[in-house]
Amino acid sequence: MSDVAVLTNTAVAVLAAVVLIVRFRVNPVIALVIGSVYLGLAVGLGVEKTVETITAGFGEIMVDVGLLIAFGVLMGSILNQSGAIRRLVEHLLNTFGPKRLPYTMGLAIGTVLQSIFLDVLLVISAPLARKLAPRIGKLGTARMATAMAIALECGIVFTVPGVASLALAGLLNVPLGKMLLFGLLLVIPTIIISIAIMTFLFRRGFWNEAKDEDHTFVAEEDREGEPDDEEAAPAAGTGGTAPTRNSGSEGTDRQSSTVALAKRGQKEFPLLLLFAPLLTSLLLIGAGAILQILEIEMPWLQLLGEPVIALLIGLIGTALVTRAAIGQSRVEEAITIGFKESGQILILTGVGGSLAATVAAAGLGDILGGFFSASTVAPLLVVWAIAAVLHIAVGSVTLSAITAAGLLAPIAPAIGLDPVLLALAAGAGSLFMVHVTSNTFWLLQSLLGQSVRGALKSVSVGVSVASVVAILLILPMSLLF
Template sequence: MGSDTFLILITVLGIALLLFLVMKSKLQAFVALLISSLFIGVASGLELDEVITSIEEGMGGTLGFIAIVVGLGAMFGEMLRVSGGAERLAITLVNKFGEGRVQWALGLTGFIVAIPVFLDVALVILIPIVYSLAQKTKKSTLYFGIPLLAGLAVTHSFVPPTPGPISVASILGADLGWVILFGALAGLPAMIIAGPIFGKYIGNKIHVKVPDFVTQNEMEQEKNEKELPSFLSIVLLILIPLVLILVNTVSGQILPEDSFTRSLLTFIGHPFIALTLSTLLTFYFLGTKRGYTKEEIQNIATKSLEPAGIIILVTGAGGVFKQTLINSGVGDILGEMMATSSLPIVLLAFLISTFVRVAQGSATVAMITAAGLMSPIISMMDVSEPMLGLLVISIASGATVFSHVNDSGFWLVNRFFGLTEKQTLQTWTVMETLIGFIGFGVVFAISFFV
């Protein structure tokens, strides 16, 4: 092992290498994280067999949790998508809220739908509703689109079982109940301000018509409303895992350790059990009861694991990055530096995540890199369970701000709304930045009381 300064320098170079591989070499994030971890391990003076051990420990320790949760969540979300559950939520909420409050309905729709469904998939499913409303009212698509995007983006970043917060929680060892609670507390005001409020402002300022490439068929709902699942069944299926996980967290705080009730609630409220139960219920109520064969349900579940696979591997590589920092001794040094620093740990987590996000674009890579750097620091400090939950949302907030041309989400919105690059910066980028800073502001304020 070298001096403290040398180890810090090696870590900085490792992060620089990671950014170079992702940004310039366009190397897949999974491979880039592994290479950066190898560099830090070897350059810091670890024995070669210790470097291999770090990889095994980091990958295995992280995937033991993340693979199950993300895999189950992906199957749950795909069944919701295929059955038309997302459309049912949107149509019912828009009808209930009425034309005058349709922006609030779209924001809430995005917030709920993105819990089990990936953001880009949810946008593809729901964008025809935005087109249809814009066509009927002659308003800018942004008037309806920004609230929907804000709802989708907030949940995508803040509320498990979406992959981002799940990955960070896994690396930091945070309890998902606290993450869900603080994610909702930070996310709802962020969605309201960045969604309906900002959407109304920017929709009146920039008038964007429905893109020319959109055909009338795309604006029409493919499914007859009578064929869609019921609104209540969809809401209940989405809420079941969240409620079970939250009950698990609450019971751990208020019930005695030797209580049978606490043991039972801890078991059924563990993310593994909660998501398994919810996924099985989804297969039955949205699959079997709606006429899908066993083979069709199996194919839907299998297909859903394709996009989940890369998320699982990237998160596992983030675990390797974390473990290498710990085994190399860098974690101890960073922890000691943090212990003597006046900088709040929640703010540090936000700043690290923001830096990586702006530099290379990917919110997932930003979250995982920041979590990897924060994990050894946390291990050196006395951090409570609620504070770990706040740190997850702080990192997620930093990974949300300042989305620009190096972010795939930027171009997704640019294409679907037919915007210029300048208009995308004025709309999507500002919306994302509002979400990130409001989310951080909420958790930073809460951090003074936990």
């Protein structure tokens, strides 16, 4: 079959999947499988070879990342159940102060908290961000909303064990330790620079509190946990202004928290202890990657640094520590929730691998390899653009990143392009223009007290800025590595 025919049929398969998802509301899993079947038959693989390629592609990526995704989601679900996320945000506020809160909370969400399923992390952290926003002062809602949006979306595609980063690493055969190191090198400056740019725009009149904020949806929830009438009486005597946080109020907050935990039969464990197993697993993965890069032989550390072993250690440790804090029954409840959450992620990741395998079997890699053989920059820009277009149409960061990376994965060996750069570029492109087709957009809009107009600024523009910043940082990296 001619090169033009292969390119045309590949484009038809991808566009058909997008149309099925967007226009006809077909589930993304079904749409991707249909696209894979069409492509295999259209390029002449035959029925048997097409089915074999689809199932093999699904199985191969599950072998690489299936357990990793499951372990990561389970760890996050347990941490969520323990209340560790809420306590971490309060600790960040007390340690770094309100002015730096958007940056510190953004970096925490974009890095260490990425073991938590995106929607769960968003639902847990958004009310905290909303209530802390007034302490920043003017533009507090705008700054916290954009910091949350940027950190959540960047973390899921760049930071191990974010589910999209795990899927991209498995799809492109990137060692997980390498993905961890390169992802951290990218996600930290991307979050900081993007929040700084958006803060600059907000201060120059990009945000209108009267039109861009709408707290109607969350007004009642924000009153929950506030002092009752008797407790609020002293404050009312001072003109009704909310008390500022000082050392006394911090002590009162901690005492109240401890009493509440005692009533539920829980113990308030040190925050570092609750996160220690997760941090240990990430350190082990990083150590394994360093040993591999330096070609140092340390069998015991190489074993512990294997991503599956490291995350298993983290999961076991998290379950044991949390069981002592909140009890066995609540840990089991968290694990049940985690299994439900990981199921849809695993299936979507698997069918993304099926499409990538079918594209490779069709010979697209050889064709595109000839087009881009003279440059490593061009394919990075192409994969970024493809992921961006897919995300605008489909509204799924993970799906658009996996699909774009799968289309260009076959060319990486042909042109000497490090697959980790392709993974990062696909992730960066998939961040572009988070808008009304994304459930994350609506969660951020409603949970952070924004109008739709405000969410279009803080979420759509904010994450798009992060997408552009990321690819501008990736391009110089391609010249160095």
